[in-house]
Structures are given as C-alpha cells and as structure tokens.
Amino acid sequence: MTPWLPALMLTCSVAAHAAPGAVAYEDMDSLLSDKGVVARLGQQVQHARNTVSDQASSLVINAMAFLDVPYHYGGNSAETGFDCSGFVRAVYEQSLGKILPRRSDEQAAATQTIDRSELKPGDLVFFNTMRRAFSHVGIYVGEGKFIHAPRTGAQVRMEDMRLAYWSKRFNGARRVNTAEQKP
Known part of the structure; x- marks a missing residue:
C-alpha cells in the first residue's frame, strides 16, 4: 500500500459513490484501488494531499471517487449518471455542503473569476x-x-x-466561495 494512503483515508471522510449495481466499498483504500485511481492518478492524489487545504483535498478526492460514473445529460447523481454541471454541483454539495447553480454558465456567473495562473485544486x-x-x-x-x-x-x-482540444476551448477559471455555506 502506498505510504500516504492511510493518512489520506484518515483525513478525508468521503462516502463511496457507485453507479447502480456497483460494488459497495467499505473504505477509501478499496475504492481508489479498485477504480485504478492510485495507479493512474497517484501523483495527482499525492499532490492534492501535500499542497492544498484539507477542504480542497477532500473535494478533489471526493471527485475522484466518481471516476467512471457514466455521463447522462441532465444527470446529477452517481446512480443516474452525471452531466458536467451536475457532477460539479454534486461534488461541491456532498464534499462541502455548498449548493451551486445547476447549469455551467450559471456556475460561472455565481463564482469568483480568477486568472488561469491562480488555479488551485478544487x-x-x-x-x-x-x-x-x-x-x-x-x-x-x-x-x-x-x-x-x-x-x-x-x-x-x-x-x-493543456492538450490542444481543451486549451483552445478554455473560457476561464473560477473559485467557489466556500465561506458562505447554505444551511
């Protein structure tokens, strides 16, 4: 087992999210290993753990728990599948209790504009x-x-x-104000 994974499991209280019919996971180690996250993304997981706040780290790890959930237009849960904004909304709500608007353009309007050079995990x-x-x-x-x-x-x-497809279509970066949580 990777040396930093036990610390990661202790600091992140993340519910295991699965698509219908998927195996239920009892701990984050099993979930991340089975989804191949450690093998594919170990460096990013470690980077997030070492360089960002516990809140951002938890949010990123929670997002990774949804890897391989199918896309579904209008979807907003692991059970039904996600579209892009439904995915973002679910991760923020489940990780931080922050309710974001439903559509991507509304999410952009409701968050703080930052420069690409200022991007941080989350x-x-x-x-x-x-x-x-x-x-x-x-x-x-x-x-x-x-x-x-x-x-x-x-x-x-x-x-x-940074791949050409995404770089050419990049519209901007935003930061979610997590200080004002909704009840």
Whole structure:
C-alpha cells in the first residue's frame, strides 16, 4: 500500500459513490484501488494531499471517487449518471455542503473569476464546447489536470487541460466561495 494512503483515508471522510449495481466499498483504500485511481492518478492524489487545504483535498478526492460514473445529460447523481454541471454541483454539495447553480454558465456567473495562473485544486475550469461560453465545466485537480463528465457515451474522467482540444476551448477559471455555506 502506498505510504500516504492511510493518512489520506484518515483525513478525508468521503462516502463511496457507485453507479447502480456497483460494488459497495467499505473504505477509501478499496475504492481508489479498485477504480485504478492510485495507479493512474497517484501523483495527482499525492499532490492534492501535500499542497492544498484539507477542504480542497477532500473535494478533489471526493471527485475522484466518481471516476467512471457514466455521463447522462441532465444527470446529477452517481446512480443516474452525471452531466458536467451536475457532477460539479454534486461534488461541491456532498464534499462541502455548498449548493451551486445547476447549469455551467450559471456556475460561472455565481463564482469568483480568477486568472488561469491562480488555479488551485478544487477551482472550476470552464470551456466553450458547444459554440457558447461556459458550456462545459470541470474541477481542477492540479498539475494542469481536471476531472469532469465529458459527453454522452463517456464516463467521468480526468484529462489534461493543456492538450490542444481543451486549451483552445478554455473560457476561464473560477473559485467557489466556500465561506458562505447554505444551511
């Protein structure tokens, strides 16, 4: 077992999220190992754990627990699948109790604009994928990577926003004000 994983499990109280019919996980170690997160993303998990606040680290790890959940237009849960904004909304609500608007353009309008150079794990990244601004959203995880629900036929996954496709369509970065939690 990776040396930092037990500390990660102790500091992050993350519920295991699974698609219908999926195996129920009793601990984060089993969930992350079975989903291949440690093998595929160990460096990002460790980076998030070592360089960001516990709140941001928990949010990023929680988002990673949704890897491989199917995309579903209008979806907002692991059971039914996610679209991009439903995924972001669910992660923020379940991780921090923060309720974000439902649509990606509304999420952009409701959050603080930051420069791309200021991105920190847990920030939102927006892209123009449908010939309109802020038509796609994901959660920045560090080192140029973000996690998102990409499109019909795909699953929640992590990608590098520096790739030509994403770089060309980048619309902006936003930070969620987590200080004003809703009851």
